[in-house]
Amino acid sequence: xxxxxxxxxxxxxxxxxxxxxxxxxxxxxxxxxxxxxxxxxxxxxxxxxxxxxxxxxxxxxxxxxxxxxxxxxxxxxxxxxxxxxxxxxxxxxxxxxxxxxxxxxxxxxxxxxxxxxxxxxxxxxxxxxxxxxxxx
Numbered sequence: 001x002x003x004x005x006x007x008x009x010x011x012x013x014x015x016x017x018x019x020x021x022x023x024x025x026x027x028x029x030x031x032x033x034x035x036x037x038x039x040x041x042x043x044x045x046x047x048x049x050x051x052x053x054x055x056x057x058x059x060x061x062x063x064x065x066x067x068x069x070x071x072x073x074x075x076x077x078x079x080x081x082x083x084x085x086x087x088x089x090x091x092x093x094x095x096x097x098x099x100x101x102x103x104x105x106x107x108x109x110x111x112x113x114x115x116x117x118x119x120x121x122x123x124x125x126x127x128x129x130x131x132x133x134x135x136x
Contacts, residue, residue: 001058001123001125001127002056002058002122002123002125004019004125006109009110009111016106016108019107019125020106020108020109021106023104023105023106024103024104024106025102025104026047026102026104026127027102028100028101028135029047029048029049029100029101029103030048030049030050030051030055030098030099030100030101031045031046031047031095031098031099032046032048032053032055032057032095032098032118033057033095034046034079034084034086034092034093035086035087035093036087036088040063040064042062042063042128043061043062043075043086044059044060044061044117045061045132046058046060046117046118046120047101047103051100055120057117057118057120057121058121058123058126058127059110059116059117059121059126059127060103060126060130061108061126061129061130062129062131063128063129068129068131071131071132074133075132075133078099079095079099079134082097082099083096094118100134100135101132101133102132102134103130103131103132104130105128105130105131106128107125107126107127108125108126108127109124109125109126110125110126111124112124
């Protein structure tokens with residue numbers, strides 16, 4: 001995803017096309033930062049391919065929609081068991097010890113707007129919507 005073309009960005013009402021119609025499975029990544037966006041209640045996570053805190057990251061979002069409730073509750077409970085409490089955009093927190101996860105979701109080319117994430121986020125491609133599970 002880090003090497004995929006990042007232009008042109010589709011309009012806000014554009015239908016998904018190309019890669020955005022494909023389901024992607026990332027068998028092992030590391031959650032580095034996570035928070036809930038109050039405006040849409042999506043859980044945002046920044047993931048990387050290694051536990052290195054300086055590694056390039058991609059944003060993954062789990063929406064508030066009903067079909068994702070179980071995945072959201074499970075993720076929050078599993079993160080709480082790791083000692084991490086999910087905050088909001090204004091209290092976004094780095095995960096002290098990166099947590100290995102399994103991610104399944106659709107690719108999404110987001111608009112490069114401000115507040116999209118930390119400086120380690122290196123692409124406007126995201127996985128959204130996504131189911132995220134703590135990996136064994």
